[in-house]
Amino acid sequence: MNRFARIIGTGSYLPPKIVTNDDLSKTIDTSDEWITTRTGIKERRIVTNESTCDLGVIAANNALDMAGIDAAGLDLIILATTTPDKIFPATATMLQKAIGANCPAFDLQSVCAGFIFALTTAEQYIKTGAANKVLVVGSETISRIVDWQDRSSAVLFGDGAGAVVLSGSEKTGILHSKLCSDGNYLSSLQVNNNFINETGFIEMSGNEVFKIAVNRLSDIAQDTLNACQMSSDELDWMIPHQANIRIISAVAKRINMPMDKVVVTLDKHGNTSAASIPLALDIAIRDGRIQKGQTLLFEGIGGGFSWGSILIRA
Numbered sequence: 001m002n003r004f005a006r007i008i009g010t011g012s013y014l015p016p017k018i019v020t021n022d023d024l025s026k027t028i029d030t031s032d033e034w035i036t037t038r039t040g041i042k043e044r045r046i047v048t049n050e051s052t053c054d055l056g057v058i059a060a061n062n063a064l065d066m067a068g069i070d071a072a073g074l075d076l077i078i079l080a081t082t083t084p085d086k087i088f089p090a091t092a093t094m095l096q097k098a099i100g101a102n103c104p105a106f107d108l109q110s111v112c113a114g115f116i117f118a119l120t121t122a123e124q125y126i127k128t129g130a131a132n133k134v135l136v137v138g139s140e141t142i143s144r145i146v147d148w149q150d151r152s153s154a155v156l157f158g159d160g161a162g163a164v165v166l167s168g169s170e171k172t173g174i175l176h177s178k179l180c181s182d183g184n185y186l187s188s189l190q191v192n193n194n195f196i197n198e199t200g201f202i203e204m205s206g207n208e209v210f211k212i213a214v215n216r217l218s219d220i221a222q223d224t225l226n227a228c229q230m231s232s233d234e235l236d237w238m239i240p241h242q243a244n245i246r247i248i249s250a251v252a253k254r255i256n257m258p259m260d261k262v263v264v265t266l267d268k269h270g271n272t273s274a275a276s277i278p279l280a281l282d283i284a285i286r287d288g289r290i291q292k293g294q295t296l297l298f299e300g301i302g303g304g305f306s307w308g309s310i311l312i313r314a
């Protein structure tokens with residue numbers, strides 16, 4: 001009998017401090033008009049004192065509430081983050097303590113593809129029967145690694161967290177997932193620190209990232225549909241990584257997905273890296289757009305490059 005990993009609860013959290021495009025234009029040479037037309041982003045949330053763990057704990061508790069289970073019932077926690085609170089211990093273990101769980105917990109680093117990689121990892125634990133209830137969190141305080149004087153990257157990012165609770169199911173859940181990595185693109189997108197005594201900031205070749213993102217994401221989304229012998233008109237929603245509205249719409253166009261079936265939240269929170277897909281998912285579930293039984297496609301790419309897509313029946 002097939003065993004699927006099914007999402008039974010979602011949650012998210014955004015820190016309260018809003019930074020609008022107009023706010024940014026007071027400190028760097030940019031404008032609301034440039035940022036809106038080039039990216040679709042209008043505002044982002046930035047932490048003041050909150051840690052990656054703090055954001056993740058609120059998202060996780062919201063997801064556990066929706067799932068109707070207690071943290072003590074979890075078998076595994078995977079926290080996708082590029083901005084862990086410490087080199088060690090894993091931020092996932094701090095989150096485990098804060099929510100009152102007692103299961104194994106580890107961090108997973110795949111930048112903006114982190115949630116896709118974490119969800120796929122969790123799925124493997126569930127499919128094999130090694131775990132039955134898994135919490136997957138994407139949480140980022142990415143503002144800590146943004147160079148706020150670099151107008152080409154500072155306008156893109158924001159902080160936040162999203163979480164899902166997965167449960168083993170014999171009926172429905174993740175139908176297919178595919179992951180890819182290509183380490184040839186280090187200089188296109190990286191934090192070029194020496195790890196020991198520098199934090200470093202995001203360095204990015206925006207044009208190159210843009211083109212690679214559109215090509216890789218549309219290919220992998222199509223591969224995923226093909227593997228499920230489905231066409232995009234059988235999808236109810238695409239929930240893409242929220243990096244740039246022009247990347248999202250170019251991918252949607254290539255796989256023939258109308259934009260009114262694409263969940264877009266980046267206008268309100270920018271690129272929150274590993275948090276962006278579970279944030280968008282939670283928002284669209286809580287506002288009633290995504291319903292049980294619908295078919296969803298997740299896709300995302302991040303530094304490395306690493307990218308992936310997941311097809312899921314909710």
Ligand code: ACO
Pocket residue numbers: 029030031034035038039112151152153155156189204205206207208209210213241242243244271301302303
């Ligand atoms: N405000 C005003 N002008 C700006 C700004 C800014 N914030 N940033 C750059 N410019 C200027 C440039 O200096 C350039 O000026 P010039 O023509 O005088 O040389 C001009 O705007 C055009 O710059 P481009 O880089 O060609 O602009 P582009 O249309 O490519 O947009 C952007 C740049 C938004 C970064 C785009 O390339 C992009 O989104 N790339 C993807 C990056 C990304 O998403 N990274 C996140 C991590 S990976 C991921 O999540 C997919």
